[in-house]
Amino acid sequence: xxxxxxxxxxxxxxxxxxxxxxxxxxxxxxxxxxxxxxxxxxxxxxxxxxxxxxxxxxxxxxxxxxxxxxxxxxxxxxxxxxxxxxxxxxxxxxxxxxxxxxxxxxxxxxxxxxxxxxxxxxxxxxxxxxxxxxxxxxxxxxxxxxxxxxxxxxxxxxxxxxxxxxxxxxxxxxxxxxxxxxxxxxxxxxxxxxxxxxxxxxxxxxxxxxxxxxxxxxxxxxxxxxxxxxxxxxxxxxxxxxxxxxxxxxxxxxxxxxxxxxxxxxxxxxxxxxxxxxxxxxxxxxxxxxxxxxxxxx
Numbered sequence: 580x581x582x583x584x585x586x587x588x589x590x591x592x593x594x595x596x597x598x599x600x601x602x603x604x605x606x607x608x609x610x611x612x613x614x615x616x617x618x619x620x621x622x623x624x625x626x627x628x629x630x631x632x633x634x635x636x637x638x639x640x641x642x643x644x645x646x647x648x649x650x651x652x653x654x655x656x657x658x659x660x661x662x663x664x665x666x667x668x669x670x671x672x673x674x675x676x677x678x679x680x681x682x683x684x685x686x687x688x689x690x691x692x693x694x695x696x697x698x699x700x701x702x703x704x705x706x707x708x709x710x711x712x713x714x715x716x717x718x719x720x721x722x723x724x725x726x727x728x729x730x731x732x733x734x735x736x737x738x739x740x741x742x743x744x745x746x747x748x749x750x751x752x753x754x755x756x757x758x759x760x761x762x763x764x765x766x767x768x769x770x771x772x773x774x775x776x777x778x779x780x781x782x783x784x785x786x787x788x789x790x791x792x793x794x795x796x797x798x799x800x801x802x803x804x805x806x807x808x809x810x811x812x813x814x815x816x817x818x819x820x821x822x823x824x825x826x827x828x829x830x831x832x833x834x835x836x837x838x839x840x841x842x843x844x845x846x847x848x849x850x851x852x853x854x855x856x857x858x859x860x861x862x863x864x865x866x867x868x869x870x871x872x873x874x875x876x877x
Contacts, residue, residue, distance in 0.1 A: 583809040584821050590802045592828030595666035596836050597790045597798070598658050602782035605658035608791060609651055610772045611780075613765040615795020616803065620758045623804050635750035636759060643756070646744040647763020651771075653737035654764075656730045664727025666833035667841050668710055670826045671849045672731030677856040677863075678703045679739035687743050695862060699855040706851025707732075709844050754807040761799070815864045819857070826853060 601608055624631075636643070660669035678700055684690040711728055741760075748756055772778050783791070810818050830849075833839040841849065 580809045580812040581817065581821065583805050584813060584818065585824055587802050587805045587809065588821060588824035589828050590798055590805075591825045592670075593832050594794060594798045595661045595669065595829055596832055597794050598661045599666070599837065601787045601790050601794075602784060603780065603787055603791070604775070604777050604782075605655045605662070606768065606772050606775055607777050607780055607782075608658050608794070609654035610765065610768040611791050612654060612795050612799050613651060613761050613768060615792065616799030617758070617761040617765055619796055619800025620754075620761065620804060623800070624754075624758065629754070631755045631758075632750060636755075639748045639751060642744050642748050643759045644763045644767075646741045646748075647760040648767040649737045649740045649744070650760050651764035651768040653734050653741065655768075656734035656737065660727045660731035660734060662727070663730060664724040665839045665841070666837065667830045667839060667849070668724060668728050668845070669731045670829040671710060671852050672707065672728045673735050673738070674826055674853060674856050675703060675707065675732055676735040676738040676742065677859050678852075679736055680742050681859050683739065683743060688746065693862075696859065699859045699862075702851050702858075703855035706848040706853075706855065709848025709851065752807070753810070754804075757803055757807065761803075816861070819860045819864060822860075823853060823857060 598608060603611075657669065657673055660672065681692075681696050682700060685692045707728075711725055745756060751759075813821075826849075830841070
């Protein structure tokens with residue numbers, strides 16, 4: 580199961596390289612990704628004879644629709660981040676999502692904001708400042724990178740909203756929730772893409788078609804299926820540690836195939852952001868484990 584999760588993280592880590600090679604807008608890529616991924620997961624659910632609870636789906640319908648829409652726009656802004664900055668910068672700024680969850684949790688989930696969480700937030704902020712590194716490079720290039728990192732942060736905010744909404748979704752498995760959210764993302768993105776006048780997909784040549792097929796089948800359908808079938812057998816701590824193969828592999832793959840690099844200052848910033856998110860996730864697992872522990876009578 581560990582190898583299955585590692586493979587999933589490597590697949591996620593390579594998506595940026597494929598997105599950069601597709602001659603379509605970010606909204607078109609997100610829409611097609613949702614369509615292909617949904618079809619793949621629907622077929623997978625039929626093959627494994629998985630029957631979702633329609634009563635639970637109806638009960639969680641509003642949250643599923645809202646979170647599905649958030650996933651769709653999360654993809655759009657992440658793909659925009661890839662276009663304006665390096666995959667490394669986009670990926671690390673995207674990994675700010677757990678920090679956003681930590682910042683919003685006291686208000687939405689009524690969780691206590693501890694001193695350790697405050698330290699994590701500060702470390703992530705410092706790391707982000709080092710990654711943006713406004714004094715580096717030419718002014719026009721810096722503006723583009725800042726714009727890309729900003730898009731990455733918006734994508735992270737949408738993903739954080741999905742994480743928070745998922746905490747209120749009851750009686751559905753992770754696979755069921757993701758499948759319905761992907762379908763909801765398609766339903767929301769369809770009118771948006773149509774409104775943008777991009778429903779004709781004029782940039783869809785043979786190369787873009789092949790890459791969008793890979794993103795839909797491999798990076799969405801297959802990756803999500805592997806992820807949810809592997810995490811059932813693994814401990815939360817193992818999942819948290821192995822999930823960092825995603826950003827690390829994204830940086831390495833971008834360096835190999837796109838010759839992208841990071842300055843020493845940006846690397847330090849990346850370590851601070853990823854370190855802060857790792858510490859926050861470890862703390863979250865510790866709290867969850869403590870809550871699940873059996874209580875004794877006084």
